[in-house]
Amino acid sequence: MALVLALLLVPTVAGAAAFFILDNRVRRALLVAAAAVHLLLTGWAWHARPEPATGSWLGIDAPGLIFLSITSVLFLAAAVYAAGYLAREAPGRQRDDIEEGAFFSNAPEATFTGGLLLFLASMTLIHVSQHLGLMWVAVEATTITSASLIYFHRHHRSLEAAWKYLMICSVGIALALLGNFFLAVAASGAHGEADVPMIVSSLVEKAGGLHTPWLKAAFIFFLVGYGTKMGLAPMHTWLPDAHSESPSLVSALLSGALLNGSFLAILRAHQICGAAGHAEYSQRLLLGFGLVSMATAAVFVLGQADYKRLLAYSSVEHMGILALGVGLGGAGRFGAMFHAINHSLTKAMLFLVAGNILALYKTRTPSAVKGLVRVLPVSGVLWVLGFLSITGSPPFGTFLSEFTILKAALDEGSWLVAIVYLLLLAVIFVGMATVIFGMAQGALPKDSPGQRLREPWLAIAPPILLGALVTVLGVHVPDALDATLREAARIIGGSS
Amino acid sequence: MLKVFLERLRQGYRTSAYPLEEPKLPDRLRGLPVIDQAKCASGCEAGIESCPTSALGMKDGKLELDLGRCLFCGECERTLPDGAVRFTPDHKLSARRREDLVLRGQELALAGALEGEMHRVLGRSLKLRQVSAGGCNACEADVNVLTTIVFDLGRFGIQIVASPRHADGILVTGPVTENMKLALEKTYAAVPSPKVVIAVGACAISGGPYIGHPEVHGGAPSVVPVDLFIPGCPPHPMTILDGLLRLMGKIERKRAAEVVE
Amino acid sequence: MSALLRRAWARGAVVSSAILQVIALAVAGTDGAFCLAGYDAPPIGIAHVGATRIPGMGLDPLGAVVAFALALIGIPIAIYTPAYLAGRHGGLSGPVQQALLPLLLGTILAVVTAQNALVLLVGWELMTAFATFLVLADGHQDEVRRAAILYVVMSHVGTLLGMVAVLIIASGSPVLSFDSLDFESLRILGRDMGAGTRAAVLVLALVGFGTKAGIVPLHVWLPEAHPAAPSHISALLSGVIVKCGIYVVARVALDLARPVPFWFGIVLLGVGLSSALLGVLYALMEHDLKRLLAFHTVENVGIIFMGIGLGVALSQTRGLESVASLALAAGLFHIINHAVFKALLFLCAGSVHATIHDRNLEEMGGLLRKMPWTGTCFLVGALAISGMPPLNGFASEWSLLQALIASAQSSEGWIRRLAPLLVAGLALTGALAAACFVKAFGIPFLGLPRSEHARHAREVSLGPRAAQALLALACFVLGVLSPLALMLCARGGEPLGILPYLTFDSPFIISGSKIATTSPFVLAAAVTAISLAVAIATRGSRARARVAEPWVCGLERVQPRMQYTASAFTKAIRLVFRNLFRPSREVEPAEGTPPYYVRRWRTQGMILPVFERYLYDPLVSAVRRIAALMDGWASPSTEVGLFLTLVAFCVALWWAL
CATH class of the missing domain: 3.40.50.12280 (Rossmann fold)
Incomplete structure (x- = not known):
């Protein structure tokens, strides 16, 4: 229990402190230190495995542990990257707007750093919540903290992106709140029985006694509501704008951690439905949204003229794959959990590299970026490798997870689903290949720096680390991780 | 194609029987010229001048006609004293050597076969x-x-x-x-x-x-x-x-x- | 000084990588040869050291054929590469390419020695990835990038389909682990599949993995990728990577999904015949030397599939086991032969390109005098690919022809009906290939130089010359030792259940029941002896020949423009097949010339690219149109976003109720 509290308090306190520290260097060091401590605590959680006590509102179970680890690793990478990024983005001074030639300024660094740490705190709260109401509060908290992060570059486009994000996600959260109410009604005791508390383990235990219509309706609210936050189509419309206008490390955290958090919330609901015997119902819904998300992503990936939006739509696609995996059931659940790890690592790496590209070329248009491997060799190679990883090629972990999901589809006999899945994967591959290879090579444009540039350590170490992790997972999944994934898959399926 | 065939049938055999028979040549054909040296005793300069290619000449007091230069135009026949040069309808004119083509009143040494x-x-x-x-x-x-x-x-x-x-x-x-x-x-x-x-x-x-x-x-x-x-x-x-x-x-x-x- | 050091270091890195490649490939080749011959494996092999084996890998005779082919061409390629890379500028540097190349070779070996479906698929995808990187060696040029993207996209889509095929076999068991995907387990599952499921697996495997092999109509990446890649990579692509496609089709469809139904053999025969004919026909119309060679790869892949298909179809019928074995052996032998002579041709083409900087046949001419080594080696390769005795191409094509003729004795009606058609088709392919190579050798190497570059062409250095000579020698040796090689390749059918029913009568004659004693070697020796005798006998007539200038209508001297152009040479064939080619011509005044007194014309002849126009372009444009349609929806406003959420909610609710 102390562990859980420590996990929550460390980033909260650090975040609060960040607002008051005046020296930038100290603040950045605090950021990295807090992230490192958080990661250490997470590692200790793997070792100690505190199981959630019955009736307790906080606790770490297998799914929570998986997503918590993802968030923690990603945050450390982002924090290290941020240390270098913030140093380059001298705050307070007027800067050139690359798109429209006007001037804008950045948010104060204290706000940004504090926001990051509070974001970490709220994300942690999602992962350790065992009470659905508390989880809802945590998700809302992430919305608020991440909105301030999106609005780092203070110009009208990022303002619009942050606004859109707040609006759409708040509506989604409102729907999720309704879902909570419906679930409470479903859990209310009939004929004098006690109400089932809104704690996951209790709901799972007493799932047989839940009122079915209210439960089913609640699931729809949860799915559409939290799905908005997760980035499932057609509720995903805030995603591309938010990802393209925010600083790259924020995009990395959004794609890699935030979306997963909402997914966890949906998984809790699915878990309850599964325990109540309505697994097929919730699976069908998840399958449908998963395919629609993949299809939407495929359509918009083609001919995309902004590489950060390209990565955003790729996130929509992968969220679709996660929903699809859980929707298929069986080995698909395992595949989805594994895929969550692989996708987050790869997407974060890609966004950080995109940040490097943007810093040098000062344009988000792929056709204006050429000869990347020559000018920024490390970033260029990582860009190509990241593309291979995100499209599911060996030797990266994404290959194994997508392969598992495909096998699940064929095992269930869902031929149509398998074919549509493959078709959409192929289309997305085509769309991304054209863009990525065009950027990696090609004749250097006239006005670009011709020779190889030294890349700062802080900017390339995090992506390299993330890429290495994904490659290791593609070759060998450690036993502990494998066991935890299986446990998580089992729990999501509805068993207690 | 059929028209050609029918026309050939209508016209019948047309090929000349030469060299088994002598060819039927028109009367006005200017063939081999024959020189009568006697007719040139009283000067043939006018005639010699009239040849456009200077095929005519006097050598050792004798009239010479170079068949190799002759255009067979008939100017010399008209200009020279009557009968000095007379174009016969003989069509056989070919020779093996250049010098054989120079006529002085002797017979033309016609071409012989290859050896x-x-x-x-x-x-x-x-x-x-x-x-x-x-x-x-x-x-x-x-x-x-x-x-x-x-x-x-x-x-x-x-x-x-x-x-x-x-x-x-x-x-x-x-x-x-x-x-x-x-x-x-x-x-x-x-x-x-x-x-x-x-x-x-x-x-x-x-x-x-x-x-x-x-x-x-x-x-x-x-x-x-x-x-x-x-x-x-x-x-x-x-x-x-x-x-x-x-x-x-x-x-x-x-x-x-x-x-x- | 530092620039000199850097160059020396780069050179050293390139050469040492080449040496390591030679050593590794020698080990691999020995392992493959021993496996084919049936001996015990040597101490160090591809997938084992001593008694320890890499889990999930092991060499069997079918894979050994491809491994041996890789060693046979990989060693000359390794010798060729250092000098070739030293002469290239721009694009990926030499050391980087030489670092990627051993990785590519390693993944190829992983594919052919895989005994586990996961290892196979991972190795396969990695092979594609490394091959793409190497094709992108000149990635700063737009056409190269386009070609590489086409290659990787088609390979990836094909691999996805192939993955489905493998997973359908594996769907028999719900377990998913490394061991559950082992070939042995998959064979057991494959035996119990229903007819419909088996049909789906076979078709998906053929279409999916066959994309990599280059069967028609999935071949469109081949003529794009080969000219774009550096020549030694093209040699590897055509020589081995395409064969890996054939190997995996055979492995998944004919081994894992056993027993194979009869109709699939007929399908393979049909696919083979159409690829062979269409490949050679389009090759005839090409003027880019490397595109021409690429289309010939399509043709030869077709021939290989014909051999394998006939082997599969006949193995089901009683009494024709020797014929089946001979057909399969011919197909597998053709894998090795094609690798050797295609690598030879590509390396020679690379040497020509290195000195002329152009791949267009119309810009070459008279190169035999300037580059005698390269020219002679190209001639050997051209004779081999046209199937001239005593070289290796003749041996495998002749054996296949023999098997096709013998298959007319089959009791199976379909084969009896198809045999004459197949024989005619194969013969036609061979004839057209010979015609094409008269053009491919005659236009660049004979006659007068047609361009400035051709006039100043120079022979390549020792390394490339040695590599080309080695391969030419290999063509000859394989041709002479063809019965031995056929016997060894016949063993490659064992994993597919087609046992070798051929016997060695003597080192030069092999026979089996229901086929005549066949010996390409004896035939080749006889033809060679007769040709030599005639040549010697007519030598005396040469003394009375007079050497003079060519007759050029009384003009001052013979000009290069008085020679045949490549398009003129093949015009007759273009006219005969005009319904396929739909040739058209555009004639317009050249740019910059006054319209009323045209001094220069620009003519362009085109043939119809059937597959691109009717299959791929509609697909691509349909996809583009959909993407364009959705452009307006790219960044919807907040209100629209909220509306969409509402719509999603209503739809979900409606479905639930």
Whole structure:
């Protein structure tokens, strides 16, 4: 229990402190230190495995542990990257707007750093919540903290992106709140029985006694509501704008951690439905949204003229794959959990590299970026490798997870689903290949720096680390991780 | 195709029986000229001057007519004292050597057949490549008509071919202009040995009306060694045919005088 | 000074990588040869050291055929590469390419020695990835990038389909682990599949993995990728990577999904015949030397599939086991032969390109005098690919022809009806291939130089010359030792259940029941002896020949423009097949010339690219149109976004109720 509290308090306190520290260097060091401590605590959680006590509102179970680890690793990478990024983005001074030639300024660094740490705190709260109401509060908290992060570059486009994000996600959260109410009604005791508390383990235990219509309706609210936050189509419309206008490390955290958090919330609901015997119902819904998300992503990936939006739509696609995996059931659940790890690592790496590209070329248009491997060799190679990883090629972990999901589809006999899945994967591959290879090579444009540039350590170490992790997972999944994934898959399926 | 067939049926057999029979030639054909030296005792300068190609000359007091230069225009017949030069309808004009073409009142030494190895190889099949070395095309037309049904060159084993590599000899017409000199040399070089060269027409033998012109080389002998000279401007197709057949040995040498008598 | 050091270091890195490649490939080749011959494996092999084996890998005779082919061409390629890379500028540097190349070779070996479906698929995808990187060596040029993207996209889509095929076999068991995907387990599952499922697996495997092999109509990446890649990579692509496609089709469809139904053999025969004919026909119309060679790869892949298909079809019928074995052996032998002579041709093409900087046949000419080594080696390769005795191409094509003729005795009606058609088709392919190579050798190497570059061409250095000579020698040796090689390749059918029913009568004659004693070697020796005798006898007539200038209509001298152009040479064939080619011509005044007194014309002759126009372009344009349609929806406003959420909610609710 102390562990859980420590996990929550460390980033909260650090975040609060960040607002008051005046020296930038100290603040950045605090950021990295807090992230490192958080990661250490997470590692200790793997070792100690505190199981959630019955009736307790906080606790770490297998799914929570998986997503918590993802968030923690990603945050450390982002924090290290941020240390270098913030140093380059001298705050307070007027800067050139690359798109429209006007001037804008950045948010104060204290706000940004504090926001990051509070974001970490709220994300942690999602992962350790065992009470659905508390989880809802945590998700809302992430919305608020991440909105301030999106609005780092203070110009009208990022303002619009942050606004859109707040609006759409708040509506989604409102729907999720309704879902909570419906679930409470479903859990209310009939004929004098006690109400089932809104704690996951209790709901799972007493799932047989839940009122079915209210439960089913609640699931729809949860799915559409939290799905908005997760980035499932057609509720995903805030995603591309938010990802393209925010600083790259924020995009990395959004794609890699935030979306997963909402997914966890949906998984809790699915878990309850599964325990109540309505697994097929919730699976069908998840399958449908998963395919629609993949299809939407495929359509918009083609001919995309902004590489950060390209990565955003790729996130929509992968969220679709996660929903699809859980929707298929069986080995698909395992595949989805594994895929969550692989996708987050790869997407974060890609966004950080995109940040490097943007810093040098000062344009988000792929056709204006050429000869990347020559000018920024490390970033260029990582860009190509990241593309291979995100499209599911060996030797990266994404290959194994997508392969598992495909096998699940064929095992269930869902031929149509398998074919549509493959078709959409192929289309997305085509769309991304054209863009990525065009950027990696090609004749250097006239006005670009011709020779190889030294890349700062802080900017390339995090992506390299993330890429290495994904490659290791593609070759060998450690036993502990494998066991935890299986446990998580089992729990999501509805068993207690 | 059918029309051609029907027309041939209507017209019947047209090919001339030459050399088994004498050809039916028009009366006004200016063939072999005969010189009567006696008629020139009282000066023939006017007549000599009238020849456009200076084919007439006086040598040792005798009138000379160079058939190789003669255009067969008939000016000398009109200008000279009556009967000094008289054009007979004899169509047999060809000779093997250039000097044989100079008439002094003796009979023309007609062309004889090829000798020995050449006769063995070319006596029954002579493929000729025609080189038009800058002429007016009259001689070419008359050579061309030999391939039609009246004369039917093919029945004698003579054929006009396109590539000198397929040919046994070349048939030169025209005065060999500067532009065609190299072509004639190359064509001659391209013909495999043994080969013959036949010069047809006054231009090819001596340059014809273009003698002395700076752009003209004075006929085929200036470029290649010639084996058969067929004078005329243009020579009647029968003359050309007669020359070709004599070269192949299909006609014995007959005394020209016999025909005149 | 530092620039000199850097160059020396780069050179050293390139050469040492080449040496390591040679050593590794020698080991691999020995392992493959021993496996084919039936001996015990040597101490160090591809997938084992001593008694320890890499889990999930092991060499069997079918894979050994491809491994041996890789070693046979990989060693000359390794010798060729250092000098070739030294002469290239721009694009990926030499050391980087030489670092990627061993990785590519390693993944190829992983594919052919895989005994586990996961290892196979991972190795397969990695092979594609490394091959793409190497094709992108000149990635700064737009056409190269386009070609590489086409290659990787088509490979990836094909691999996805192939993955489905493998997973359908594996769907028999719900377990998913490394061991559950082992070939042995998959064979057991494959035996119990229903007819419909088996049909789906076979078709998906053929279409999916066959994309990599280059069967028609999935071949469109081949003629794009080969000219774009550096020549030694093209040699590897055509020589081995395409064969890996054939190998995996055979492995998945004919081994894992056993027993194979009869109709699939007929399908393979049909696919093979159409690829062979269409490949050679389009090759005839090409003027880019490397595109021409690429289309010939399509043709030869077709021939290989014909051999394998006939082997599969006949193995089901009683009494024709020797014929089946001979057909399969011919197909597998053709894998090795094609690798050798195609690598030879590509390396020679690379040497030509290195000195002329152009791949267009119309810009070459008279190169035999300037580059005698390269020219002679190209001639050997051209004779081999046209199937001239005593070289290797003749041996495998002749054996296949023999098998096709013998198959007319089959009791199976379909085969009896198809045999004459197949024989005619194969013969036609061989004849057209010979015609094409008369053009491919005659236009660049004979005659007069047609361009400035051709006039100043220079022979390549020792390394490339040695590599080309080695491969030419290999063509000859394989041809002479063809019966031995056929016997060894016949063993490659064992994993597919087609046992070798051929016997060695003597080192030069092999026979089996229902086929005549066949010996390509004896036939080749006889033809060679007769040709030599005639050549010697007519030598005397040479004394009376006169050497003179060519006849050029009396013009001053012979000009290069008086020679045949490549398009003129093949015009007759273009006219005969005009319904396929639909040739068209555009004639317009050249740019910059006054319209009323045109001094220069620009003519362009085109043939119809059937597959691109009717299959791929509509697909691509349909996809583009959909993407364009959705452009307006790219960044919807907040209100629209909220509306969409509402719509999603209503739809979900409606479905639930």
